[in-house]
Amino acid sequence: ASAGPDTMRSHACRLVRPPPGSPGRPLVHFGSPDVTNTTTLLLSGDGDTLYVGARDSVLALDVSRDDAISLTHRLDWSPSEKDLEQCGLVSFQADCPNFIRVLQFLNSSHLYACGTFAFSPRCSYIVCSTDSTTLMSLKSEEGRGRCPYDPYQRNTAITVDGELYTGTVADYRGNRPVISRHLGEGSRVDLKLDDSLGWLEDPTFIGSTFIPDEEKIYFFFSEVGREYDFIEKFIVSRVSQICTSDVGGQRTLQKRWTTFAKAQLLCQADGELPYNLIQDIDNLPPAEGAAADDTLFYGVFTSQWSVNSGRSAVCSFSLADIRAVFSGNYKVLNRDSLQWSTRVQEKVANPGECGLHNASDNALRFVKENFLADDSVRPAARGLTLVSTEQNYSKVVVQRVQAANLRLYTVLFLLSDSGFLHKTVLLQDGVHIIEEVQVFESPQPTSSLKLSVPKATVYVGTSDGVVKLPTANCSFYWTCAQCVLARDPFCAWDPAGRECVRVSGVQTALRQDVDGGNVEEACLSASLTLRTRSGPGELVSVSLNEVVRLHCPAMSRLSRQLWERPNSRLSADLYLRLEDGGLMFVATPATLGHYLCRSAENGYQQTMAIYLVRQKSSPVAQTPTSFSWFTRRLVPTQTVAEPGPGPRLLSSEGVVPHQADVKQGHAGPTPSTRGNQGTPRQPQRNLSLWTDGEPLLAPRGPCYLKELVVVSVLLVLCFSVLVTLVLYVVRLRVRTRTAPLGGSAGRDTDRRTPVDQEALSGNKVSSRRNGQVVHGAHGRESACNGTLSGSNGHLPNIPI
Incomplete structure (x- = not known):
C-alpha cells in the first residue's frame, strides 16, 4: 500500500505506549559487562542464531526461544598491546580496540568479518559449526578498502556468490572513498572506482542491496552535490549501481568499474525544502507473482536545513523509477571548470548498462565521464510516506503482512535516536502509527535494526546489548474494541476464543478492520461484553x-x-x-x-x-x-x-x-x-x-463528627444565654409593675404612711406637692421640676 501525496498531512499517531517491562510488549535483553558495541547483526537462514559483531569479539547468540537470548559461543579478536600502543600515538585510546564493522556469510559454513583493529583494518575467515556452538578463526588478512579505519565512519557491505562488495574509505584520513569488490577467484579480479574524476564526493555510506533479476547491486549514500553551485555545500542523497558481471575494461578502466552510475534520491514535498540526508534504507521485495519492478526501497531522511531541524521523513522509491532514471540522459562534466551541465549529447554508450567491459575504448571513455544521471529519482506516488516532528528516526525495516481480509499491508518499524520503536501501517488514506515501544531508556550513539520475518521478531543492536521483541503481541488487546481500534494487520479478534489472536492463514471468522477501525461493525456480532481485564x-x-x-x-x-x-x-x-x-x-x-x-x-x-x-x-x-x-x-x-x-x-x-x-x-x-x-x-x-x-468504592458520605460537636456546644451556649435574657426581662417587668415609678424601694417602702400607699396603689391618683402634679403608676408623665419628698420629709430612695 502506497500513501498519497497528502500522507504527511493526514497520518494518525495512535501510539499506544506500554510501559517498559510490561506484558504488553515483552522485551528480551542480552547484555554483559564485558560485551559492548553490539551493533553489527547477522541472522542465520533459519532464524535461530544471531551473529553479533561487537568490540573485540564475535558472538553467536541462540534466539530460538521466545523468552530468552543465550550466548552459545564467543570468539575473542582484539589487537595486541603493541598495536594499541601505536594506535594511541595517532588517535584516542578509546577508539583503538577492534570494532567489528563487517559480518557476512560467505557460504553455509564460513563467515567473513572485518574490524577497525586499532586503526589498521583486518579481516578474518570464521568457521561456524552447523549447530552454531563453535566459532573458529582460520586466517587474518589486511582489510583496507573493506572496512573503515575509524569506528565512527559508516560503511556498507554485502556478499554475492562468495564475493564481497563494500562501500567505505581506503585511507586513514578518510579522503579516499571506494566502492569495491573483493575475494574474486580466477578471472574475477577485484574492482574499484576510478577516482581520478571524483566519482564520489565525501560520501557517507548507508546500505546496499542486491537485485538478482538484474544482477545489479545498488548502493545508497549521501555526498556533496557538485552539480549545485551554492555558497554552502549542499548534501544530496544518492543511489548508485554496479553490475556483478563487471570485470573491468581491457585497456580503458582496467580493474575499474565500467557499469558505475549514480542518481539523486529526492525526498521532498511540493513547495518545501528537501530532506536531503539519508539515514537508513530497507527494501521490500515484490509480492508473490509480481514483477521485480514492484520492488520498493523505504528510506529515512533528515535535513541539513535549520527550518527542518528535528524533523525526519520516510520516502519510498520504486525499482521501476530507478531503472527509468538510469536509462535516461546523463549530465556532462566540463573538465576545465569542473562544472556539470545538462546539454543533450549523442550517446556513444548507455552508462550503467551491464556488459560494457567488452565495449570499445571510446564507449568506455564516455561512461567514465558521464556517470551522473540528469534526472532525480522521486518518491513513489509522488508524495512523502511519513513526516515526524517529534522523533528523529534513524533506522527502518519493512515487512508486507496479509490481514484477515486477505489484503496485503505494508508495515514499517522505525527506530528513533531517543530509544523508541514505532510500528506503522501504510493505508490508502494515510499512515497509522499503531504503537510505540521504548527499547532503551537513554539515547544510543549507534544502533542497528534487524527483522526476522519467519520468526516474527525484531532485533535491536545497541552499544549496551541486543534487544529482542515480537513484531506483534495481540494478547495486549483484551477486548474486541481494543483489538479492532489498534488496526494492526497482525492481530484480529476471535469471537470463538474471545481473545485477540495473531492472523495466520485463512480465518474468515476473525474480526478486523485495518482501514477504518470501526468497532461497531466489527464487534457487534462478536459481542462486546466479553473477557476483560481488572478495572483500575x-x-x-x-x-x-x-x-x-x-x-x-x-x-x-x-x-x-x-x-x-x-x-x-x-x-x-x-x-x-x-x-x-x-x-x-x-x-x-x-x-x-x-x-x-x-x-x-x-x-x-x-x-x-x-x-x-x-x-x-x-x-x-x-x-x-x-x-x-x-x-x-x-x-x-x-x-x-x-x-x-x-x-x-x-x-x-x-x-x-x-x-x-x-x-x-x-x-x-x-x-x-x-x-x-x-x-x-x-x-x-x-x-x-x-x-x-x-x-473499596462503596459510596459513603463524608463524616462531620467534629463539626457536629462544635455546633452542638455553641447551640447550647446560645440557648442558655437566650433563656437568661428572657428570665431577666420577665423579672424586670414584674418588678416594674409592682414598684411605684419614682417611689422609694427597700426599707423606705415601710416608712410610707397609709395615705401615701393608698395613693400609690390607685390607678389614676394625683397629688399636688409643692405646686406640682404627680401621676400614679399608670400615668404617662411626671413633673420632675419640683423636689420630690416623702411624707416624712425625707428624700425617697429612687433607683436609677
Whole structure:
C-alpha cells in the first residue's frame, strides 16, 4: 500500500505506549559487562542464531526461544598491546580496540568479518559449526578498502556468490572513498572506482542491496552535490549501481568499474525544502507473482536545513523509477571548470548498462565521464510516506503482512535516536502509527535494526546489548474494541476464543478492520461484553482544601477523555481539565465523591478509571453497599475479592463496557439521567468493590463528627444565654409593675404612711406637692421640676 501525496498531512499517531517491562510488549535483553558495541547483526537462514559483531569479539547468540537470548559461543579478536600502543600515538585510546564493522556469510559454513583493529583494518575467515556452538578463526588478512579505519565512519557491505562488495574509505584520513569488490577467484579480479574524476564526493555510506533479476547491486549514500553551485555545500542523497558481471575494461578502466552510475534520491514535498540526508534504507521485495519492478526501497531522511531541524521523513522509491532514471540522459562534466551541465549529447554508450567491459575504448571513455544521471529519482506516488516532528528516526525495516481480509499491508518499524520503536501501517488514506515501544531508556550513539520475518521478531543492536521483541503481541488487546481500534494487520479478534489472536492463514471468522477501525461493525456480532481485564478502581483520601489531581489513562493518542460524576455536572468554575486528560480540583464537601473517566475513540467509549475521593478522617464502612450510577454503564457479572494482604485495586473480572456505550457520539450521562438526577435508574446487579474484605468504592458520605460537636456546644451556649435574657426581662417587668415609678424601694417602702400607699396603689391618683402634679403608676408623665419628698420629709430612695 502506497500513501498519497497528502500522507504527511493526514497520518494518525495512535501510539499506544506500554510501559517498559510490561506484558504488553515483552522485551528480551542480552547484555554483559564485558560485551559492548553490539551493533553489527547477522541472522542465520533459519532464524535461530544471531551473529553479533561487537568490540573485540564475535558472538553467536541462540534466539530460538521466545523468552530468552543465550550466548552459545564467543570468539575473542582484539589487537595486541603493541598495536594499541601505536594506535594511541595517532588517535584516542578509546577508539583503538577492534570494532567489528563487517559480518557476512560467505557460504553455509564460513563467515567473513572485518574490524577497525586499532586503526589498521583486518579481516578474518570464521568457521561456524552447523549447530552454531563453535566459532573458529582460520586466517587474518589486511582489510583496507573493506572496512573503515575509524569506528565512527559508516560503511556498507554485502556478499554475492562468495564475493564481497563494500562501500567505505581506503585511507586513514578518510579522503579516499571506494566502492569495491573483493575475494574474486580466477578471472574475477577485484574492482574499484576510478577516482581520478571524483566519482564520489565525501560520501557517507548507508546500505546496499542486491537485485538478482538484474544482477545489479545498488548502493545508497549521501555526498556533496557538485552539480549545485551554492555558497554552502549542499548534501544530496544518492543511489548508485554496479553490475556483478563487471570485470573491468581491457585497456580503458582496467580493474575499474565500467557499469558505475549514480542518481539523486529526492525526498521532498511540493513547495518545501528537501530532506536531503539519508539515514537508513530497507527494501521490500515484490509480492508473490509480481514483477521485480514492484520492488520498493523505504528510506529515512533528515535535513541539513535549520527550518527542518528535528524533523525526519520516510520516502519510498520504486525499482521501476530507478531503472527509468538510469536509462535516461546523463549530465556532462566540463573538465576545465569542473562544472556539470545538462546539454543533450549523442550517446556513444548507455552508462550503467551491464556488459560494457567488452565495449570499445571510446564507449568506455564516455561512461567514465558521464556517470551522473540528469534526472532525480522521486518518491513513489509522488508524495512523502511519513513526516515526524517529534522523533528523529534513524533506522527502518519493512515487512508486507496479509490481514484477515486477505489484503496485503505494508508495515514499517522505525527506530528513533531517543530509544523508541514505532510500528506503522501504510493505508490508502494515510499512515497509522499503531504503537510505540521504548527499547532503551537513554539515547544510543549507534544502533542497528534487524527483522526476522519467519520468526516474527525484531532485533535491536545497541552499544549496551541486543534487544529482542515480537513484531506483534495481540494478547495486549483484551477486548474486541481494543483489538479492532489498534488496526494492526497482525492481530484480529476471535469471537470463538474471545481473545485477540495473531492472523495466520485463512480465518474468515476473525474480526478486523485495518482501514477504518470501526468497532461497531466489527464487534457487534462478536459481542462486546466479553473477557476483560481488572478495572483500575482507586480510593483517594484527601484533606479539605487540598488540590486533587485525578489521572485518566487514554486508549491512545487518538482518543479523548470524558469525566463524569453521579448526579452532578462538572462545572468549569470548580474543575480544571488538564492537557493529559486528567482532572484537577480543590477538595471541598461539594467535590467529594465518585468520579469516572471514559476514553472515547472512533465512536467507542471505554471506562478507564474509577475514583472515590473522600476525606482522610472519614471512617471506612464495614459492610458493602452498591451504587447504581456506575452499574448503568458497567454490566457486572461477578464480584471478586482477591485474597492476600494489603490494599488492592478493583478486581472486576467480567465487568465490561455496556453495549449502549458503543454507539457513535455517546458521551457522559444519558439524557434521562440528566433530566432526573435525583432518581437514577436501578442497576441490573449490585456492584461492590472490595479491599481486604471492605468495600473499596462503596459510596459513603463524608463524616462531620467534629463539626457536629462544635455546633452542638455553641447551640447550647446560645440557648442558655437566650433563656437568661428572657428570665431577666420577665423579672424586670414584674418588678416594674409592682414598684411605684419614682417611689422609694427597700426599707423606705415601710416608712410610707397609709395615705401615701393608698395613693400609690390607685390607678389614676394625683397629688399636688409643692405646686406640682404627680401621676400614679399608670400615668404617662411626671413633673420632675419640683423636689420630690416623702411624707416624712425625707428624700425617697429612687433607683436609677
